Amino acid sequence: MLDNDTSNNNNCNPQKLPLGDLKFAFSGQDGVRRNIPALDEHWVRRGKSFASYVCMMSSYGRLKFGAALEEWTFAASNCRQDMEFLLSLTQHEFWSYMVYEESAMAAVVTFLQRANPFYRQTDASTDKELEQANRLYGELLDLVVRLIMRLCTGEESDSEWISPQQHSSLLYTNYLISVPMLFDLLIAVGDAEPANVELLRQIFDKVLRLQPEYRKDLKEALTFYESAFLSMQIQVENEGCEGAGGGAPLDADLETPYDDVVLYAMDSAYTLRLLLLLCPELLETIEQLRLPQSIANFYDMTVPMLYKNIYMVNPGAQSLRWLNETRQQFLVVFRRVVSLQMEAGRGQQLVEVMQECLSAQAFVVDYQRQFPLEHDMELLVQRCPNIKNYKVDFVVAGYQKALSSCPNGIMADDMVSNVDTEEEDAEFEDEDSSRTSPQPSPTSNGATRDLDLEVTAVLDVLPDLGRGFIRRLLTRYENSEQAIAAILDDNLPPDLAQMDRQEVYVPPDPQDTQQRQTGLRHYNVHDGDRYDVLTRDQPECIIKQGKGLPGAPRNAEQLLDDKRDLKQLKERYQNYAMVEETPLESGEYDDEYDDSYEALNEGQAPPVSLLRARLQGAAFNSAYEAQDEVEDDDEESSEGGSDAEPAKRNNRDFCENPEVIRARYQQRQMAKYGQKSGGQGAGAGAGSSVVGAPKGQGQSQQTQRSRGQKEAHKSSRANHNRKAGAAFKRSKGMMG
Numbered sequence: 163m164l165d166n167d168t169s170n171n172n173n174c175n176p177q178k179l180p181l182g183d184l185k186f187a188f189s190g191q192d193g194v195r196r197n198i199p200a201l202d203e204h205w206v207r208r209g210k211s212f213a214s215y216v217c218m219m220s221s222y223g224r225l226k227f228g229a230a231l232e233e234w235t236f237a238a239s240n241c242r243q244d245m246e247f248l249l250s251l252t253q254h255e256f257w258s259y260m261v262y263e264e265s266a267m268a269a270v271v272t273f274l275q276r277a278n279p280f281y282r283q284t285d286a287s288t289d290k291e292l293e294q295a296n297r298l299y300g301e302l303l304d305l306v307v308r309l310i311m312r313l314c315t316g317e318e319s320d321s322e323w324i325s326p327q328q329h330s331s332l333l334y335t336n337y338l339i340s341v342p343m344l345f346d347l348l349i350a351v352g353d354a355e356p357a358n359v360e361l362l363r364q365i366f367d368k369v370l371r372l373q374p375e376y377r378k379d380l381k382e383a384l385t386f387y388e389s390a391f392l393s394m395q396i397q398v399e400n401e402g403c404e405g406a407g408g409g410a411p412l413d414a415d416l417e418t419p420y421d422d423v424v425l426y427a428m429d430s431a432y433t434l435r436l437l438l439l440l441c442p443e444l445l446e447t448i449e450q451l452r453l454p455q456s457i458a459n460f461y462d463m464t465v466p467m468l469y470k471n472i473y474m475v476n477p478g479a480q481s482l483r484w485l486n487e488t489r490q491q492f493l494v495v496f497r498r499v500v501s502l503q504m505e506a507g508r509g510q511q512l513v514e515v516m517q518e519c520l521s522a523q524a525f526v527v528d529y530q531r532q533f534p535l536e537h538d539m540e541l542l543v544q545r546c547p548n549i550k551n552y553k554v555d556f557v558v559a560g561y562q563k564a565l566s567s568c569p570n571g572i573m574a575d576d577m578v579s580n581v582d583t584e585e586e587d588a589e590f591e592d593e594d595s596s597r598t599s600p601q602p603s604p605t606s607n608g609a610t611r612d613l614d615l616e617v618t619a620v621l622d623v624l625p626d627l628g629r630g631f632i633r634r635l636l637t638r639y640e641n642s643e644q645a646i647a648a649i650l651d652d653n654l655p656p657d658l659a660q661m662d663r664q665e666v667y668v669p670p671d672p673q674d675t676q677q678r679q680t681g682l683r684h685y686n687v688h689d690g691d692r693y694d695v696l697t698r699d700q701p702e703c704i705i706k707q708g709k710g711l712p713g714a715p716r717n718a719e720q721l722l723d724d725k726r727d728l729k730q731l732k733e734r735y736q737n738y739a740m741v742e743e744t745p746l747e748s749g750e751y752d753d754e755y756d757d758s759y760e761a762l763n764e765g766q767a768p769p770v771s772l773l774r775a776r777l778q779g780a781a782f783n784s785a786y787e788a789q790d791e792v793e794d795d796d797e798e799s800s801e802g803g804s805d806a807e808p809a810k811r812n813n814r815d816f817c818e819n820p821e822v823i824r825a826r827y828q829q830r831q832m833a834k835y836g837q838k839s840g841g842q843g844a845g846a847g848a849g850s851s852v853v854g855a856p857k858g859q860g861q862s863q864q865t866q867r868s869r870g871q872k873e874a875h876k877s878s879r880a881n882h883n884r885k886a887g888a889a890f891k892r893s894k895g896m897m898g
Contacts, residue, residue: 200254280352431491462522509546630665
C-alpha cells in the first residue's frame, strides 16, 4: 500500500508530460520516497481477474432460455461491471491494466468472439426476460466499443496523452488491437444503422493511421479467404464431417451436418462486404488475389451443392434461409468490387474479371438477374473511352445469353416447345389427384403451361418450399417469376399466406391409370412396358426362375468344371487338320519319309567322318571357301548333265515334291563324299600317309613328310580352327 499516493490527483501532471515520460512520486511504509513510471505493473491493484463472457446463443442462432438464460445474465452482469471499472480508471492506470493484466484484454477479445452477429437479431417484445437480456447485451456491447475507442485515442486531455510513436507501439506490440479482433468487431456492430458505419469507419481510420503495419496484416488476412473457400468446399464434399477444413463437433446440436459451413460462409460474406465498405483502398489487393473469381467459383460450385445436401437431410432446416442470405451477400460483395473499379476508372481490369467469371454459370445468371450488366457497361464506356467496344459487347452478350438460356431466369413462356403433353392421362385421374395436381392451364398467349417446369424453377430459387404449396401458388400467377416476387416481397393472398409452406405434392398414381386402361392391377415397376411379363406373351427380358440366370452355372464348382470353351476350340482346330487322302496313282506323293527328312535338311553339314579327310586336305589352301563353292558348282553341273530330268523343278508346283528333294540330296552326297572316302581323295591320301606302316617296319618318305607338315600346322588347321569351320558353315548356307 502507498502512504502518499497522488496518482488520482487531477493536478498530478502539471508539466503535461506524455505517458512514456511521466512518473509519480510516493512514500512507502519504510519512508523511502520513490518515483514510479506512469505505465507500470505497480498500478495493477485488482485482486481478481476479469470475468470471461459467455455467448448469449446456445448454438447456431438459437437463444438461451430458462436456467441457461439466467446463468448468462449473471455472467454478463459481471462482465459489465469489469468494463465499467476499466473505463473509470485514469489514463495511466487504464493502459497499465491493458498492458500488464492479460485477463483485461482477454475479456474484451472473448466478448467480440462470442458476440451475437448483427444480422441475427431476434424480436423479444413478447418475452420480458428475453427483452431484459437484449437490453443487457446492448449495454455490454456499448461498453466494449467504448473501450476500443479509448484504446484508439491517444490524447484524452491536456495532461493525459501518449506520443504517437508510443501509442502505435503499445497497440501493435502488445496485440491490444489485431486484424482478427477488427473482423469480430465488424460482425458484432454491423451496418444496420448509419451511426454504426460511421463508428466503425472512425475506428479503422485511427488504427490504420497510427500503425501502417495493420494494412499489411489486412492484405494477409484477405489471402486467407481463398483457402477458406477451398476448406468449405472440401467439408461439403465430405458431408460436413469434422476434420475436412473445420467443421462442427460431432456432438453439437445441429439440424444438419452443414449448419457450421453455412454460418461460416455467411460470416465471411458479411465481413468482406463491410471491409470493402470501410476500406475501399483494398481494391487493388483484392484484384491481385483474384478474390472476385474465387467468389464466383464458390458461388457456382459449393453453394448449389450445399443447397442440395441440406435439402436432402432436412427440407425445413433454418440453414437453407441462411444460405440464401449468404448467396445474396456474395452478390453484393461482387457488386461492390465492380462499383469500386468503375469509380477508379479500371475499365480493362473490370472487363477481364467479368469475362473470367463467365464460366460460373450459376453466378452469372443470378448476378445478371439482380444487377444487369449492360447498365454498368454503358457507364464504363463513358468513363473509359479507350476501352475496346468489342470486349464490352462480348461480355454483355455472354451474361445476357446465360440468363436467357437458363430455365431459372426467363421462365415458362420461352420453353413452350418442351411442354410435356399429359392431357390424355388427365381424363382418367380421380378428384383427389386432380385437386392435388392442377390441370395445365393456358397462358395469356394461348400456350399450355408446364407446371412441373415452373415448380422446378421456383425450387431452384427457394428450395425450402414444398411442391404442393408452389403448385397452389402458381395457379394464382401467370408465371414463376411473379410467384417468386410475391414470396420474396411477402405479398401473398390471405388464403395462401395462411397455408403450410411445406405442403408435399403427391403425384397421381400411375397404377390407377394403368388399371383403367388394361383392367389389371399390377405392382410391377415395368407395368405396361416391353418388359411386363404379365401383359406380354413374349417380354423382351430374361425370366428368372430360382437362383442365377438360365443356362448359367449354379455354383462355383459347376463354373470351374465348365469345359465348353475348350471343346469348341478343339472342334474348330480339328477341322483344320482334316486332309483328304488319295491313292498314289493320282499323282500325290507318299509321306512316309517326312519325319526322317526333317533331320536331312539341305543346309545341314555332312557327318564328321566324311568331312575329316576333306578338311585336312584343304588346310594348305587359303581360298578354301571359293574352291569349295567352285567344286560344288562343278559337281552340281556334272550331276545335272547326267541326270537333269529328276532334279528339274516344275515351276507350276506350289511345293516341290519331297521325294525329288531327297533323291537329289542323296546324289549330291554320294558325288561329293562317296568317291573320296574310298582312298582317292587328297585328304584321304594325306590321312593314310600320316598313318604310315606299323611300328618297327619303317616309314616311307611321304609318310614322314606328311607327319612333319601336320606337326607344323596343327595349331592353325586342327580341330580348334574355328575359322575353317565358320567358312564351311557359310558355304552351306548356315549363317550364325
